[in-house]
Amino acid sequence: MLTDLVVALDIGGTKIAGALVDGKGRLLVRVQRPTPAQEDAETVMRAVEAVLHELALSPLWGRSTAVGIGSAGPVDASAGTVSPVNVPSWRDFPLVARVCQVTGALPIQLVGDGVAMTAAEHWQGAARGHANALCMVVSTGVGGGLVLGGRLHPGPTGNAGHIGHISVDLDGDLCPCGARGCVEGIASGPNIARRALEAGWRPGSDGDSSAAAVAAAARAGDTVATASFVRAAQALAAGIAATATLVEIDIAVVGGGVAGAGDVLFTPLRFALRKYATLRFVQQLTVTPALTGANAGLVGAAAAAGLGRRGAAAIVGA
Incomplete structure (x- = not known):
């Protein structure tokens, strides 16, 4: 029996991807274009339109019943x-x-893209x-999202759970968001690399x-x-x-490029969590890698999009 499909868009600073997704989470048609992130607003939008137009060429397009957009x-x-930080020409851009x-x-x-990943x-991954x-x-930035009471909790603007801009160092560096000592300013990929370089680490012969x-380098024993x-x-x-103490989550799922470091990240993360998650009701909190990958x-x-139309049980948690 034919089932409804959702048109999905994933918009970031590097790529604009689109897909027709079925009720089992399968990508039946997938299209991708590079994001012309440094170009004017209309050029970026034309890339989005090109993805949508290519999807619309599929005979499956007519089964689409909703559109879901996850955006930086x-x-x-x-x-x-x-207003993606990494797409400067889009400020209050009327994407919808x-x-x-x-x-x-x-x-x-x-x-937001962190809510989409959540x-x-x-639905399909480690938080199921x-x-x-x-x-x-955790990648070039740090984003996130929340599931509370079994339902996705995007908040009124779609940004709830944006852990990257929780301040964890009150006298830390100024963040582009305007605050100081944000998680993103310490834990994002570029900032991990910046701090290592400033402390004396040097790339290998490939210059990476x-x-x-x-x-x-850490895996090979480099202390810096x-x-x-x-x-x-x-x-x-x-x-x-801090998030667990506030809303009583029982699992934290970490994905993105930095999570690809594996035990180099997760071993000290789990060790540090024992020092911060000290109250009885958060002591059983677990941290695990994400499972859903690049898509x-x-x-x-x-x-x-399914949540917006039919409630949590229809797609997430099904």
């Missing part, structure tokens, strides 16, 4: 606008209205079966100075590289523990 943020779901011009009468659900992990969870993307290269990951782990642990944004955008 901040987003404002109540206004239908986005512009997508509606292509997709017609289909209902549209907009969430929807994917709760958990009623209260924090899911995080990314967080992945720092992780490889290791220290940078330990500091990142402490920041993440403090943010996770988490698309799967989660589809899940969020």
Whole structure:
């Protein structure tokens, strides 16, 4: 029997991906374009439109009943606008209205990319079966989302759970968001690499100075590289523990490129969490890697759209 599909968009500073996703989370058609992030607003939007137009060529398009958008943020779901930090020309850009011009009468659900990843992990990944969870993307930035009481909790603007901008160092560096000592300023990939370089770590002969290269050096026993990951782990642990204390989550799922460091990140993270999550009701909190991988944004955008139309049991938690 034919089933309804959701048109999913995953919009970030590097790529714009789209897919037709079915009720089991399968990507039946997938399209991707590079994000012209440094170009003007209309050029970026044309890339989004190109993805949608290519999806619309599929004979499956007619089965689409909703559109889900997961976008780099901040987003404002109540206004239908986005202001991605890594797409400078999009400030309060009316993304929902512009997508509606292509997709017609289909209902549209907009969430931040961290919330989309959370929807994917709760539906298909490591948070499945958990009623209260924090899911995080640790990459060039740090984002996240919440599941509370078994339901995705995007908040009024679609940004709830944005753990990257919890302050964990009151006298820390100034963050581009305007606050000081944010988790993102310590634990994101670029900041892990920056701190290692400032402390004297040097790339190998290939010149790779990314967080992945720092992780490889740490794995090989480099103490400076290791220290940078330990500091990142402490920041993440403090943010996770604060979130758990506030809303009583029982699992924190960590995905994104930095999570690819594996034990280099997760061993000190779990150790640090024991120092921060000290109250009895958060002591059983667990931290685990994400499972949904590179398509988490698309799967989660589809899940969020399903939530918006039919309630949590219809897609997430099914």
